[in-house]
Amino acid sequence: MGDVFLEDLWFHRVDGVRIENVAVDGELVVVRARATVEWAACSGCGAMSRRVHSRYVRRLADSAVGHRRVVIELRVRRFRCGEGACPQTTFVEQISGLTFRYGRRSAGLQVVLERLALMLAGRAGARLVDTLAVPASRSTLLRLIRALPEPEPHTPKVLGVDEFALRKGHVYATVLVDIETRRPVDLLPDRKVSTVATWLAEHPGVEVIYRDRSLAYAEAGRLGAPNAVHVADRWHIWKNLADTVEKTVVQHRALLREPDVDQPRTAAFSEMAELVADTAAEPRRSGRLPDRVRERHAAVHDLLNQGVGLRAIARQLGLARNTVRRFAHAVTADELLVGKWTNLPSILDPFKPYLHQRWNEGCTTARRLFEELRDRGYAGGESVVRRYVHRLRDAFPHDDSPRKHPSVRDVTSWITRHPDSLNDDQSQRLKAVLARCPELDRTAQHVRAFAELVNDRQGRRLGQWIDDVQADDLPALRSFVTGLGQDLDAVVAGLSLRYSSGAVEGHNNKIKMLKRQMFGRANFDLLRKRVLLAA
Known part of the structure; x- marks a missing residue:
């Protein structure tokens, strides 16, 4: 019963193996077993034989048990092949599911x-x-x-083609993806026309080719698969249009500045200095020194009310007689606070006009102001500047920092994004920019019209959109339209068919991840195996 249990535990009911014993030697578990099959198939010709030539022990590593390494000492036999024409005179029996030729591990491991x-x-x-x-x-x-063996070759009907960098800026390769199953088909070592065309010619049956607007892949498709329909990827088309919009915005960037952002802040310099001075003239209400002064002032006046003399008060409180005299002559503690720790000359005084100017310009960060003052010769500490900035914030609590002018990237993003994705502020600022610049307004109208073609897959209306752009005086958009005309059929198909090259871009990103994982030092053959087999 013990042998039956061990066979079930270790070999998962592998036929033809009998467990003899199991020994634990420190961190190593040794399983001793022997093969029990009567017949064995020759590895050369496949003929069955039962003539035993010799026996020996194979040591196979297996999966660990209890974090201990496992070694299987399997006693196997070498058989003689009875076929005279077979090149194999002798052969070793193989246990299905456990051993393989020249293997030093179990098949499962x-x-x-x-x-x-x-x-x-x-x-x-x-x-x-x-x-x-x-x-x-x-x-x-x-x-x-x-x-590992090469994956089984197959020819997809809808093929996606794109490039990826083996060494960015220097060496590029090509990835081929089955758009319908979203699985990689092959990796090619370069992006040459001849390489891609040869692959297509060797794999007939491709009906649709999804690609970017690269002329190299277009030519390769025409040479290798002349009957295939070429489809330009919608994402690349939209990206080309966004680049065109950015060029137009750059040409009119002088009109992007909003006229109301340069208005002065709420307080003038004199008003600011007045408010800060009034704030500084008030006695300090909290802190270690003000609290101590108020406690001693109260203690001195309590003893005076009891009829105790100044000399006795000084001895009782441990203070100098002149200090007790000042506390006694002051009616309130605030008289001692105002004038001693406030309104004194400060190392920051020569730099306050500059601070007020920078505050009005919108710089309200204490650290940044301190660095600017240090460059202008300020020798004090950052805490002095920080306390003064806090006073300014208390004096002007409702001042808002000025808005930045919309950048070229901002306006390009607003024009090329869906209007529903813009918040109210972005919509208003875009409306103001378009009102100041008629060229950008007309560009935005053409972009919205093209977006409707893309979203609704109405490629048949592309010709009318091209005519509208050519009738307008927008050089950048005209250049974009001229580029579309060079690959018009593929663009129309890309705006009409339901497929996209999203699967190709996804595998492109996965290849980048695998390259980083291998520190960019893997050869092309290793990268190809990982991409094709891991999928």
Whole structure:
């Protein structure tokens, strides 16, 4: 019964294996077993044989148990092949589900390491398998990836084509994706016309090619798949239009400035100085020194009311007689506070006019003001500037910082975004900009009309939109329309068909992640295997 239990536990009902014993040696678990099949198939010709040539022990690493490494000592037999024409004179029996030729691991552990290598590659995978108490180096994991068989080739009907950088700005490759299944089909080592055209010619059956507006991929598609329908990706078309809008906004950036943002702030310099001076002239209401002065003033006057003399009060409170005399002559403690710790010359006084000017200009950050004053010769500390800025904030609590002028990027974004995605402030500022600049107003109208074509997939109306743009005096948009005319059929198809190249862009981002994971040092063959097999 014990042997039956061990066979179920270790080998998951693998036929042809019998467990002899299990031994624990420190951090190592050794499972001793032997093969029990009567017949074995020759690895060369497939003929069955039962003639035993010899026996020996194979050591196979297996998945860890209780964080202990496991080694299977499997006693196997070498058989003689009875076929005279077979090149294999002898062969070793293989246990299905447990062993494979030249393997030093169990078949189950081999599959686990292959999948782990595809997900994490070398260094990260090696750290994980070390945690799992399985011996495997990063080089071993990379060899496992390279030894995996090529994925089964298939030709998609709808093919997405895009480039990705092997070394940004220098070396580029091509990724091919099945748009219908959203799975990668192949990776090509470059983006040359001949390479892509050759692949298309070797894989006939592509009916639709989704691509960007690259002339290289357009030419490759015409050469390799002359009957395929070319579709320009909508995202790339819209991006080209957004770039065109940005050029137009740059040409009229002088009109982006809002005339009301330069109005002065609520307080003049004299009013600001007055309010701050009044605030500074008031006695300090809190703090260590004001609290101590008020306590001693109250104590001195209590003793005076009891008829105690100044000399006795000084001895009782531990104060000098002149100090007791000042407290006795002051009716209230505020008389001692005003004039001693306020309205004294400050190291900040020569720089206050500049502070008032910068405050009116909208700079209200104490740290930034301190750095500007230090550059102008201020030798004091930051805390002095910070206290003065707090007084300014108390004196002018309702002053708002001035709004920035809309930038080129802001206006471009407002024009190319859906109007419902703009808040009320953005909508009003865009309306003001368009009112000041008729060229941008007409550009925005054309952009909205084109957005309707894209959203409603009304590619048949593209010709009318092109005529409207050409009839208008907008050089940047005219240049965009001229570019559309060079690939008009693909653009019309892109604005009409339901597919998009979103799957291609997604795999492009995944490739970037895999490259970072491998520190950018993986060869193309390794990257290709990970992209195609991990999917």
